[in-house]
Amino acid sequence: MDYFELYHPGLSVDCVIFGFHDNELKVLLLKMKNSKQWAVPGGFVKKQEDVDDAAIRVLKERTNIEDIYLRQFHLFGQKNRSDDSYVDSLVQDHVIREDMDSWFRQRFITVGYFALVEFSKVTPSPDQNSERCEWVPLTNIPDLILDHQEIINEALKALRNKLRFGPVGKNLLPPKFTMTELRTLYETILGEELDRRNFQRKMLSFGILDKLDETRKGGAHKAPFLYSFNEEKYNQKLIKGFDTIW
Amino acid sequence: MDYFELYHPGLSVDCVIFGFHDNELKVLLLKMKNSKQWAVPGGFVKKQEDVDDAAIRVLKERTNIEDIYLRQFHLFGQKNRSDDSYVDSLVQDHVIREDMDSWFRQRFITVGYFALVEFSKVTPSPDQNSERCEWVPLTNIPDLILDHQEIINEALKALRNKLRFGPVGKNLLPPKFTMTELRTLYETILGEELDRRNFQRKMLSFGILDKLDETRKGGAHKAPFLYSFNEEKYNQKLIKGFDTIW
């Protein structure tokens, strides 16, 4: 396999994959072979492949799911994103073959994507250069390679921005969920508490939720009603967004 | 000059430069040599240059101003953005030298930036491949090369999005301006009319304007007061943004 033949030079994609589980926002990370460092799932872009499609491919390979919410959020193009010492260690640790040395020593720019996935649907699988693929809580991110911490930070900013623009949740929650679960998702993404009662009033006013007749039994207390997103109205709000300031 | 030596392969930047004049939103465009088509100002990225710096450089070269508002808004990475027939015509029209043929026939991805500039400060100058550099009203965009129309469309979306997030205007208006001029700027960007009185109330409530003691005389009617942006408070709002929904 000749990287130079196959891939667009000096270009990669990285996918910050968000999931929501145990009331925590998590990202899918790769544990690098023979290293203590972790990485955001990424890959190269084939010469005859849309950049977006490369991101979709990476996502599919790491999670085994398709058709999920995926958006480009930033291009990371600093000249010193990588340096030779990083590639030195990759070669030393036998993470990459020596004949691929010159490919990895290129200057790379990378396109950041963030994905919102339903936690339970994901089957994590590592890639060539990693030994494990795991969900990691955002509150507990380990040491990451290169500028991957910054990539995650920017992805979170983009996600927060998306939250203020339109609805979020259909891609992160199971089909049926309680109002508390939805609110906790928002609280987790925003990093702040929201008033339970006012949240419900406002969320319902958007008209994107269907209140189901079921309740979630089995909890220790009063059984909360279940809700689901109204596909049609949810998608309308996705496009039009919430109240514009102007 | 050897492009392959100098520049990062398969990568360009394009800058959608917005200006506001005669109550119209305009973009700075280049008229291609020996062609009826126009283009958004762009350039390549030097091998040892941040992508952002390449955009700054392009901007400086076309407008002769620096330190202006410039933000990356999207990477255009479709595999068929360009095609051979386009390069054929470039060579035929002697826009590019024949020995540079192979450089231009690469697959290119391009990073879109949008800039907000004060119209009167700009001194437009064409580049190697163009014969003119002019302001063109957004309402009257001519035939553009490649996907440049889409690039402008996306830039406008990004600008509109910026408008709902925080203050806009310091970079597009002269230091002193009337409330009507500011409102017209907003109306032009949004493409809709805004109530004169409610706009003023809301804009003042942000606390980013200083009302000056001067009025703009010389108009045909009552002389309107002049305002300027309060640098400190404007910048605060730029970072924090306006009212969040949540």
Next chain:
DNA sequence: CATTAATATGTCATAACGACACAATGAAAA
């Protein structure tokens, strides 16, 4: 069956919003 802890719903004072009325002003016309 009472207790408990969480859910469901409502209230209330205040702020924000959209629509609109009317007075003030300064250049231009009479």
Next chain:
DNA sequence: TTTTCATTGTGTCGTTATGACATATTAATG
């Protein structure tokens, strides 16, 4: 000089949205 007129400056008013908080309801527990 006086009147006209378009535009600016400011205010009002009814409605809706918001934040803070009170109270009733309910499923599981002991």
